[in-house]
Amino acid sequence: MAGSRQPNLRDWLAVAGMSTGIGVFLRLAAPSGGRLHAPGSSWLLAGLVTGGVVLAALAVAFGLRGRRGTSGSRRAAVLGSATGISWGFMAAVIKELSSHLDDGIDALVTTWSLYLLLAAGAATMLLAAHALASGPLAASQPGFTILDPLTASLLGVFLFGEHIRTGAGALAGEALALAVVIAGAATLSRSRLLDDDNPDPPCPAPPALASATSPPRRLPVTVGRS
Numbered sequence: 254m255a256g257s258r259q260p261n262l263r264d265w266l267a268v269a270g271m272s273t274g275i276g277v278f279l280r281l282a283a284p285s286g287g288r289l290h291a292p293g294s295s296w297l298l299a300g301l302v303t304g305g306v307v308l309a310a311l312a313v314a315f316g317l318r319g320r321r322g323t324s325g326s327r328r329a330a331v332l333g334s335a336t337g338i339s340w341g342f343m344a345a346v347i348k349e350l351s352s353h354l355d356d357g358i359d360a361l362v363t364t365w366s367l368y369l370l371l372a373a374g375a376a377t378m379l380l381a382a383h384a385l386a387s388g389p390l391a392a393s394q395p396g397f398t399i400l401d402p403l404t405a406s407l408l409g410v411f412l413f414g415e416h417i418r419t420g421a422g423a424l425a426g427e428a429l430a431l432a433v434v435i436a437g438a439a440t441l442s443r444s445r446l447l448d449d450d451n452p453d454p455p456c457p458a459p460p461a462l463a464s465a466t467s468p469p470r471r472l473p474v475t476v477g478r479s
Contacts, residue, residue, distance in 0.1 A: 260444070264391065267440040271398050274434035279402060281426045282417040284409050289352040291412035296349075299412055303342045303404075307380070310335035314387070325388035332384035333393025334400055339377040341404025345412055346370050395438035 260268075291299075314331045350366040361367060384393040409415040418424075 260391070263440060264444050267437040267444070268394070270433050270437035271395065271441070274430045274432075274437065275398060275402055278427050278430035278434070279406070281423050281430065282406060284406055284415040284417050287409065287413035287415035289413075291345075291349065295412050299342070299345070299408055303338060306338055307335045310338075326392040327388075329384055329388030329392035330396060332380060332387055333396030335396070336377065336381045336384050336393070337396040337398070337400030338404045339373070339380060340397070340401040341406075341408060343370065343374055343377055344401075344405040345408040346373065348409070348413065391441055391444055395441055399434055399438060 310331050314328045314335075346366055346369055350361075350364065350370055353360050353364050353366070381397075384396070387393075406417070410417065418427075
């Protein structure tokens, strides 16, 4: 049965490579500095771009749903990518909101970031639920793992002016770490766990038993010659 499939060694190595690659990338990039608040125009641009990408992903996912012969794994991968991007955006919103924690409860409840966090957070959780329900976890996991920290890092640079290491050694290590992450995601995308288009053949049905009301079979009678 399809539910009895278990990840093999290659799948585990791919997951380990993705997690390690993301950790090494963030460690080498080491975002630091920056400002506490981002300008409103920058937030508007970041919100429009993020929302546009997520809506485009939803359009693709619904298009795949209406296409015959398309597996749920592909829809889960698309929705997982959209969820990862949304989580990265939510991390930036949380950073904006956390800068008001020392200003008192009045300042906290009057800032726009609180209500954006509540509204966009609920939509992001709904998106994540659809990604998990559309296919196996191995399909949506690469989008969760890769695009969440990458989006958060890019928004940190764009919105808050954070600095990342750009030396030759740091850039080479960051590129290598991202290559490991992408290779792990590509390996996981070819896992047999995602092969839900070709499920295991069902067990053959047992032979039907003769019912009590069915007439008995007549056995041929051989008459011997005298």
